[in-house]
Amino acid sequence: MKIKSIIISGLLLAGLGASTTSCEDMFTAENNLVSTDLTPQDTLWQMMGIVQRMQKLADRTILLGEVRADLVTVDDIHASADIKELATNQVSTTNSYNSPAEYYDVINNCNLYLSKVDSLLKTHGEYYYEREICAAKCFRAWCYLELAKIYAEVPFVTEPVLTSDAAEEILESGSKADMKTILDFVIDDLQKYPYMSKNDDLRQDYGKQTWDGYSYKKFFFPVRALLAELYLWRGSYTGDQQDYINAIRMYHDYFCFPDEEIAVGANYTAQWLNKDFTLRLNLYDTRFYLAKEAACVLPLDSVEYYGNTTDLRAVFNSQYSNNYYPAVVPSQAIKNLSKSQDYCYYKYSSSTARDTIYGSHDANSYDDPLYEGDLRLSSIFNSTSNLSESQYNSNYNDMKYYNAKYLSGSSSVSTDERMASVTLFRNTILYIHMAEALNRAGFPETSFAVLAYGLSYDVLNNRDIISQDEFDRLCEIKSYGFTLTDAKYTDELSAKTTGSFVIWPSSVFATPDKDNSTAGGGTIVIDLTSGASLTNTGIHSLGCGDTEYNKYYYLDDSVTLAGLIEDIPVPTYASVNTLNSRSTAADTLRHDSLVAYNDSLLRDYTAAQAEVDSLNNVYLHSESVTAKRIAHVKQLILDEEALEGAFEGYRFYDLLRYQMQEGKVVGGSSATISMPEYMLNDTEKYGTPTMSGRWYLKLKDR
Numbered sequence: 102m103k104i105k106s107i108i109i110s111g112l113l114l115a116g117l118g119a120s121t122t123s124c125e126d127m128f129t130a131e132n133n134l135v136s137t138d139l140t141p142q143d144t145l146w147q148m149m150g151i152v153q154r155m156q157k158l159a160d161r162t163i164l165l166g167e168v169r170a171d172l173v174t175v176d177d178i179h180a181s182a183d184i185k186e187l188a189t190n191q192v193s194t195t196n197s198y199n200s201p202a203e204y205y206d207v208i209n210n211c212n213l214y215l216s217k218v219d220s221l222l223k224t225h226g227e228y229y230y231e232r233e234i235c236a237a238k239c240f241r242a243w244c245y246l247e248l249a250k251i252y253a254e255v256p257f258v259t260e261p262v263l264t265s266d267a268a269e270e271i272l273e274s275g276s277k278a279d280m281k282t283i284l285d286f287v288i289d290d291l292q293k294y295p296y297m298s299k300n301d302d303l304r305q306d307y308g309k310q311t312w313d314g315y316s317y318k319k320f321f322f323p324v325r326a327l328l329a330e331l332y333l334w335r336g337s338y339t340g341d342q343q344d345y346i347n348a349i350r351m352y353h354d355y356f357c358f359p360d361e362e363i364a365v366g367a368n369y370t371a372q373w374l375n376k377d378f379t380l381r382l383n384l385y386d387t388r389f390y391l392a393k394e395a396a397c398v399l400p401l402d403s404v405e406y407y408g409n410t411t412d413l414r415a416v417f418n419s420q421y422s423n424n425y426y427p428a429v430v431p432s433q434a435i436k437n438l439s440k441s442q443d444y445c446y447y448k449y450s451s452s453t454a455r456d457t458i459y460g461s462h463d464a465n466s467y468d469d470p471l472y473e474g475d476l477r478l479s480s481i482f483n484s485t486s487n488l489s490e491s492q493y494n495s496n497y498n499d500m501k502y503y504n505a506k507y508l509s510g511s512s513s514v515s516t517d518e519r520m521a522s523v524t525l526f527r528n529t530i531l532y533i534h535m536a537e538a539l540n541r542a543g544f545p546e547t548s549f550a551v552l553a554y555g556l557s558y559d560v561l562n563n564r565d566i567i568s569q570d571e572f573d574r575l576c577e578i579k580s581y582g583f584t585l586t587d588a589k590y591t592d593e594l595s596a597k598t599t600g601s602f603v604i605w606p607s608s609v610f611a612t613p614d615k616d617n618s619t620a621g622g623g624t625i626v627i628d629l630t631s632g633a634s635l636t637n638t639g640i641h642s643l644g645c646g647d648t649e650y651n652k653y654y655y656l657d658d659s660v661t662l663a664g665l666i667e668d669i670p671v672p673t674y675a676s677v678n679t680l681n682s683r684s685t686a687a688d689t690l691r692h693d694s695l696v697a698y699n700d701s702l703l704r705d706y707t708a709a710q711a712e713v714d715s716l717n718n719v720y721l722h723s724e725s726v727t728a729k730r731i732a733h734v735k736q737l738i739l740d741e742e743a744l745e746g747a748f749e750g751y752r753f754y755d756l757l758r759y760q761m762q763e764g765k766v767v768g769g770s771s772a773t774i775s776m777p778e779y780m781l782n783d784t785e786k787y788g789t790p791t792m793s794g795r796w797y798l799k800l801k802d803r
Contacts (some may be wrong), residue, residue: 144218145307148233151210151240152320152400156409157203158247159399159523163413165198165251165798166750171791172743173429180428184416190774190794194801201255201800204244211241213261232305232321235294239322242287243525246331249280250754253770253797257283279769284335291331294324295351295581300358312400313509313521314390319398325355326396326531333538337761345542346578352535353602354580356528362609363393363528364635365555370643371476376448376458378466385480385643386505388529396526403519410519417504417748418514419487425498431482434788435747438740440464441786442475442644445651449616457650475744477644481505506748530746533640537738541762545730546571549656552734552741553648555637558589558607570722578602610637615647640741654737656730657721664720666713735759736779757796772796 167173168187175188183196192199214237222229241259248255257278262268294303304318311317329351336344356363371385388394402408419425444460464470471479484502491499503513509520532551540548546567547556554560561567561575576597585604586595598604611633642648720726742755757766759777766772774796780787 144214144230144233147210147214148236148305151207151214151237153409154203154207154210155240155399156401158207158244159401159409159411160413160416161198161200161203162247162525163523163750164416166753167748168429169792170752170756171788172432172435172747172752174432175429176426179423179426184428190792192798194799199798201248201252204248207244208241208258209262211237211244212259213263215241216261232303235291235303235324236305236321238287238290239324239327242291242327242331243322245283245287246334249283250334250757251798252800253772254279255283255800257286259286280338281335284331284338288328288331288335291324291328295328295354298583300325300355300361313398315392315395315398315400315522319392319395320400322397322526323355325351325358326526329355329531329538330526330534333534334758336538336541337758340762340764342542345538348538349535349542349544349602350578350580352531352538353578354582355531356535357580357585357605359583359585362606362635364610364637365529365532365640365643367555367613367636367638367642369394370638371480372646373444373446373460373476376446376456378444378446378460378472381472381476383476383480385477386508387510388643389481389506389524390510394528395524396528396531398522398524400522401520403521405519411523412519413523414507414514414520417507419498419501419503420514424494424496425487425490425501427502427504429748430502431478431747432791434791435478435743436471437786437788438475438743439471439478440474442744443651443653444474444476445646445648445654447615447647447650452616455616457647457652459651459653460646475644477744478747480644481748504748524749527746527749529640529643530742530749530751533738533742533745536640536734536741540731540734540738543727543731544571544575545727545734546656547575548734548738549730551639552641552737553639553651553654553656555612555639555642556605557610557612557633557637558587558605560612561603561605568718568722572603575602580604605637607633609633610635612637612639612649615649640745641737644744656733657726658733661721661726661729664726665717666720736777739777756792766796770795770797770799 164184164187168175168184169190169192173188175185177185180188183198186192186196187198215234218230218234220228220230220234228234245255245257254277256271256276258271262271297303300323301318303324304321306316306318309316312320329348332344332348332351335341336348369384369388369391371383372381374380374382401411403410414420415423416428418427420427440462446458446460448456448458450456460474461467462473464473467473469479471482482502482504484500487497487499487501491497507520508514536548536551539545539551547561550556550560550566554566561572564572567575579600580602584600585606586599587604587607589607590598590604613636639648641654645651645654648654739755739759743752746752746755756776760766760775763777765775772795774792774794776790776792781790
């Protein structure tokens with residue numbers, strides 16, 4: 102077995118090298134201070150020490166966000182007592198996952214680093230420690246966001262706690278900050294970075310080294326993506342539309358930064374390859390060990406002896422060490438949601454031979470019942486018989502269950518080897534969060550486009566997808582720190598669109614042209630716009646096929662569409678008098694009469710069509726229809742967050758944020774869990790809600 106150890110690699114040493122004293126399981130006070138004259142090597146060790154402390158947060162971050170929600174079922178017999186507590190939302194203050202101390206350990210070391218580093222030191226005209234300072238501020242901001250999500254209100258300190266007495270004084274004061282107070286500070290603290298013409302260059306790579314296939318840059322948060330998340334949460338908490346606009350801006354700038362563009366991609370999907378739904382291709386599980394899919398990862402040691410490890414692989418998978426009983430498996434709720442989706446297969450043979458076929462909703466039509474509907478769940482979760490072992494040991498499960506999100510590309514797992522990294526930010530999830538911000542900011546058409554089509558020049562300029570009204574308002578959302586243009590926008594459109602959200606450079610981003618796709622050798626080959634290098638597909642298509650052709654996946658329902666005016670006058674030539682003369686003169690007269698009549702009808706038809714289009718446009722952009730669109734897309738987004746993000750630690754907080762946005766989280770730290778009404782009203786699709794208790798965990802009493 103190959104041992105993976107950050108410490109052995111020579112970077113993640115023991116941080117500040119300080120002995121520590123715990124005070125009420127909250128703050129860790131550093132007793133041995135480091136020199137105030139930090140050399141580059143000192144800052145390296147300190148920064149890697151912060152990363153090492155971040156390692157301890159891997160399991161609790163994922164499990165607090167997943168096990169408390171509705172997408173997993175916990176094994177009541179074989180799961181640990183702490184995990185079973187999470188599942189019931191009756192979490193005691195002694196639960197190992199209910200420990201803010203590790204978050205404050207990171208925060209305190211960030212505070213200490215920021216208080217000692219020479220932020221004004223310059224070499225070659227640039228601030229020498231800028232990358233590490235940005236990293237420390239990002240780690241601190243992320244930890245505070247997590248604490249606010251978990252506890253609602255927490256002690257808030259931005260200066261290092263150096264002694265036990267100082268820690269005691271903070272706790273004795275009883276002072277706590279809510280989410281808005283925390284986010285106000287950390288957003289302001291990071292505000293200067295988006296104004297810089299840097300993106301990945303704000304992340305240190307320490308000599309372009311790699312770990313578990315990831316560049317060292319991936320150890321640090323991309324500041325624009327982090328700011329987007331912070332704005333999304335603050336907007337959710339306060340309802341301030343400007344926060345959603347700022348979130349949209351930051352997501353766009355992160356995805357579209359020149360030479361570092363990021364797309365969803367159409368290649369790594371789960372799909373049926375034929376209209377009979379018998380030939381299936383799964384490349385979707387590949388997304389979970391692709392370096393380009395991960396925006397930020399935590400590097401971890403693979404052997405406990407050498408440092409901090411994660412137990413997530415054993416929590417989600419059968420292993421010898423757990424007698425092949427994973428602690429959690431997919432719940433009936435995620436199975437119901439997955440099978441309720443409509444898989445769409447678009448068959449293109451020629452311009453005159455096209456067909457759209459939908460997957461059966463008879464589970465007996467498939468070899469595996471998980472194949473019904475969306476294919477993502479079946480692509481990452483599978484089971485196999487274990488009778489060959491269980492027949493000799495009654496303690497063993499007679500089945501093995503595997504979750505590909507925690508296998509790093511393996512089809513089976515070793516007892517001794519653990520995961521060498523855990524993803525904290527994933528790019529496809531960030532795209533869905535951008536769709537969420539777009540919808541909440543009043544851009545439901547563009548939000549829906551992220552789910553159904555993927556963003557590109559062609560999509561944004563298709564007025565059947567993005568209306569002129571939304572396009573114009575998107576042009577008002579301008580980038581920070583750099584300016585994007587597209588040569589396809591000319592004349593007055595050039596000035597209007599420059600540096601705005603609508604610029605997804607056509608030289609880079611394109612959506613799939615499935616009228617020119619071919620299947621061969623188990624691979625779908627999709628033509629892109631000439632010159633484009635990245636495919637930006639609709640996120641729902643990752644598991645549901647050709648969503649852009651799917652009549653069951655819509656922005657406007659039948660009731661809304663019924664309000665459109667469809668009675669357009671059709672040109673007719675029946676009233677033209679028949680001219681019987683066969684003379685040349687008569688033929689000419691007949692021709693001239695027909696042309697004149699046709700022109701008249703065409704003018705009338707064009708005028709009528711323009712009037713109808715105008716009325717329809719007013720109707721579709723009435724406040725009532727817009728509100729209805731936003732409400733519908735809200736549901737699509739929350740469902741998509743489940744279908745795409747299941748088991749990754751997002752679900753509990755997605756539900757919290759949704760209910761927060763709806764004004765349903767009241768009572769501060771004592772707020773009681775409630776489920777979205779649309780889920781309560783559709784038990785066939787969502788099942789009976791299993792979540793109860795309180796949104797926030799309780800801090801240990803003084």
